[in-house]
Amino acid sequence: MTRRRRRSRLPEGEFEAEIADMAHDGRGVTRVDGKATFIQGALPGERVRFRYIKVKRSHDEGAATAVLEAAPERVAPRCPHYALCGGCSLQHLAPEAQIQAKQGVLMDNLRQLGKVQPETVYPPLVNEAPWGYRRKARLGVKWVPKKGRVLVGFRERGSSKVADLSECHVLHPRVGRLLPALSELIGGLSIRDRVPQIEMSMDDERCVLIFRVLEPLSEADQERIIAFAEQHQIVPYAQPGGPDTVAPLEPPGVDLSYRLPSEALTLGFLPGDFTQVNTEINRKMVGRAMELLAPGPNDRVLDLFCGVGNFTLPLARYAGSVVGVEGDAGLVRRARENATRNALQNVEFHTANLYEPLEGEAWPREPYDMALLDPPRSGAQEVLPLLPKLGVRRVLYISCYPGTLARDAGILVNEQGYRLLGAGVMDMFPHTAHVESIALFERQD
Numbered sequence: 001m002t003r004r005r006r007r008s009r010l011p012e013g014e015f016e017a018e019i020a021d022m023a024h025d026g027r028g029v030t031r032v033d034g035k036a037t038f039i040q041g042a043l044p045g046e047r048v049r050f051r052y053i054k055v056k057r058s059h060d061e062g063a064a065t066a067v068l069e070a071a072p073e074r075v076a077p078r079c080p081h082y083a084l085c086g087g088c089s090l091q092h093l094a095p096e097a098q099i100q101a102k103q104g105v106l107m108d109n110l111r112q113l114g115k116v117q118p119e120t121v122y123p124p125l126v127n128e129a130p131w132g133y134r135r136k137a138r139l140g141v142k143w144v145p146k147k148g149r150v151l152v153g154f155r156e157r158g159s160s161k162v163a164d165l166s167e168c169h170v171l172h173p174r175v176g177r178l179l180p181a182l183s184e185l186i187g188g189l190s191i192r193d194r195v196p197q198i199e200m201s202m203d204d205e206r207c208v209l210i211f212r213v214l215e216p217l218s219e220a221d222q223e224r225i226i227a228f229a230e231q232h233q234i235v236p237y238a239q240p241g242g243p244d245t246v247a248p249l250e251p252p253g254v255d256l257s258y259r260l261p262s263e264a265l266t267l268g269f270l271p272g273d274f275t276q277v278n279t280e281i282n283r284k285m286v287g288r289a290m291e292l293l294a295p296g297p298n299d300r301v302l303d304l305f306c307g308v309g310n311f312t313l314p315l316a317r318y319a320g321s322v323v324g325v326e327g328d329a330g331l332v333r334r335a336r337e338n339a340t341r342n343a344l345q346n347v348e349f350h351t352a353n354l355y356e357p358l359e360g361e362a363w364p365r366e367p368y369d370m371a372l373l374d375p376p377r378s379g380a381q382e383v384l385p386l387l388p389k390l391g392v393r394r395v396l397y398i399s400c401y402p403g404t405l406a407r408d409a410g411i412l413v414n415e416q417g418y419r420l421l422g423a424g425v426m427d428m429f430p431h432t433a434h435v436e437s438i439a440l441f442e443r444q445d
Contacts, residue, residue, distance in 0.1 A: 010052045014065055019046045024105050024402075026089035026433035032060065039064055040157065041083070043071040043093060053158070073097035078131070078169050085163040087154035088170060088431040095430060099124045102425045102435045109402040110423060114410030122424025122438065125284045130430035134171045135202035136277040141186060141212075143193040150187040152179050152198065170431055174207045175200050178232060185228045186211075189221045199239075201271040203256040204279065208271040210237040210246055222249055237271055246272045262287050263314040267338045273331060274307055278428045285398070285426050285438070286314050292422070292440045293370055293396045295319035302368040302392065304354055304383060305375045309335040309347075311398075315372065316347040323363050324349045354383045367391045372398070379404030384411050388418075388443065395441040400428075402435045412441050419444055 019028035019042045028042025041064035042048045048068060054061040067074070077083075077091035090098045103124060110116050127133055140162040142151045153165035168176040186195050197212040211217075211225065217238060226249055229236040236249045248254070257268040258275065260283060269275050276282035289311055295301050295318045303312040306324030308331055316322045316339070324347065326332050332351045339347050350363050354375075358364050364386060371392045373380045377400055387395060395418060399405035412418040418441040428436035 010055055014049050014051050015062075016047065016049050016068065017042075019044050019048060022101055024433065024435075026093075026101075027061075028064070035060060037062055040089075041092060042067075043074055045071040046074070079167070081153075081163060081165050081167075084156055085154050085165060085168075086157040086159070087163075087168065089157075089433050091431045095126070095130050095427075098430065099126055099425065099427050102427070102433075105433075105435050106402045106405075106423060106425050106437050109406035110409055110420075112406075113403060114406035114408075114413070116406075116409050116413045116420050118420045118423040118439065120422035122288070122422050124424060125281055125288060125426040127278070127280050127427060127430055130427065131169050132171065132173050132176060133278045133280065133430060135200070135279060136275060137171060137175075137200045139198045139200065141195050141197055143187070150183045150192055150195075152182045152186070171200070172202055172207070174202070174233070175209070178234075181228070181232065182209075185225065188224060190218045191215045191221065199272070201256065201273075201275075203258050203269075206235060206254055206256060207233070208235045208237055208254065208256065210239050210271055212239045214240075216240065217249075226250060239272075243272050246270075258282075260286055260314060263290075263317050265313050265317075265338075265342050267308055267310065267313065268341060269308050269334055270330070273334065274328075276310070276428065281426055281428050281436075282310070285428075285436075286311060288426075288438060289372065289396055289398070290314055290318065292438070293372060293394060295370055299369040300367065302363075302371040302390065304371065304373045304380065306335060306349065307331050307374070309338045309349075311372050311374060312347055312349070313338060313342060313344060316344045319370075320346065322347045323366070323368070325352050325354065325363060327351065327353045327355075354380070356382075358386070364390065370394045370396075372396045374398040375404075377401040377404065379408050381408055381411065384408060384416060387412075388416050393443040397439045397441065399437045399439070400434070402437055405437055405439060409439060409441070417444050418442060 017030040021029040027038040030037050036059040039050050039062045048064040049066040050062040050064045052062050073094045075094045082091050142162040151162040153163045156163045194214040199210040201208045225236050235254045239246045257266050259266050297320050299319045301315050301319045301322045303324040306312045306326045312324035329351045332349045335349045368390045421440045423439040426436045
């Protein structure tokens with residue numbers, strides 16, 4: 001017989017606390033009777049009033065209800081839905097303080113998890129205007145009979161429910177101002193309760209919205225969406241099944257692309273492909289990568305987790321030759337097309353699962369001078385031992401999660417004989433606790 005776990009009763013009422021630190025997810029940290037308590041909406045140095053929202057064995061969680069003594073870095077959130085929506089977690093903290101906090105998260109992870117410390121801390125890469133930057137996003141959609149309408153937006157903070165939003169200040173304005181209109185559009189469809197998601201994908205000018213549909217759209221539904229798209233300069237796609245079912249409602253659809261002006265490159269991609277959400281930071285990131293790795297005409301460079309060629313093609317502008325490797329065959333096809341589009345002949349691409357043994361692959365049997373890694377959140381642990389065997393003397397690591405970067409930095413430095421020359425953060429997601437970072441390693445002689 002299985003025993004049901006008893007829920008701990010939440011302490012009733014409101015309590016006061018002094019906030020000592022900030023957690024990696026942006027919540028304030030205090031201790032109540034010696035027990036760590038994480039409080040939403042609280043900043044280090046503040047005294048707040050809060051209520052409990054969860055009680056656990058290891059820690060408790062709360063939400064600030066009033067700020068009694070404010071930190072000097074506190075600002076008024078720009079978005080009226082900030083307290084409810086889970087899309088952002090740091091709007092109450094000044095942007096310059098946000099990036100300082102993220103730099104601290106990176107350094108703490110490197111020191112505590114990786115047991116390493118960079119010789120240089122790079123200045124952060126930041127947006128000139130940290131609003132309306134998101135060109136890729138997945139928005140939840142939910143028909144709510146009690147409200148008599150459809151909700152479109154991010155999830156509520158700490159919940160799976162779709163937040164009731166009238167606007168969003170981090171989405172590109174083409175979509176951020178369109179949430180009520182999208183709600184009305186879907187509410188008028190015959191399958192209003194069978195549309196769970198809208199995916200947004202923008203290039204430099206055009207905006208695609210992919211409507212995930214669990215039942216076929218009627219002819220009237222399609223006409224309604226197409227008319228809406230024409231009115232708002234949107235390109236509508238539908239996704240009735242898996243990722244390979246994404247298709248334009250009005251063939252042939254649109255060819256999306258983005259420019260990297262400093263390298264005189266244009267890269268094409270499909271609406272469902274992975275691309276960076278923040279065009280300004282991506283351009284700055286590519287520029288810094290070229291500056292730090294500094295490939296020359298005699299260098300052979302390996303780009304792992306290369307995607308559509310975001311770093312591979314800029315590297316090919318400077319290096320003698322570049323090899324890009326990616327696990328998604330579709331992305332590899334787009335990368336090859338992008339090389340052709342930009343008349344680059346010193347680059348080649350291969351499809352390979354970099355988390356599995358690579359016996360039988362030809363590219364790991366060649367020597368390389370440098371390597372660039374841009375792995376997903378899980379990191380690149382499995383492929384790191386390959387780098388010294390290939391003769392790689394310099395490694396540039398782009399990371400979307402400081403925990404796995406720190407782990408992998410520890411492997412490179414403490415096991416594979418590299419030095420951590422420098423590391424720093426890039427504010428790919430302003431007003432969130434997401435930390436994007438870059439680290440440069442060099443093989444010790």
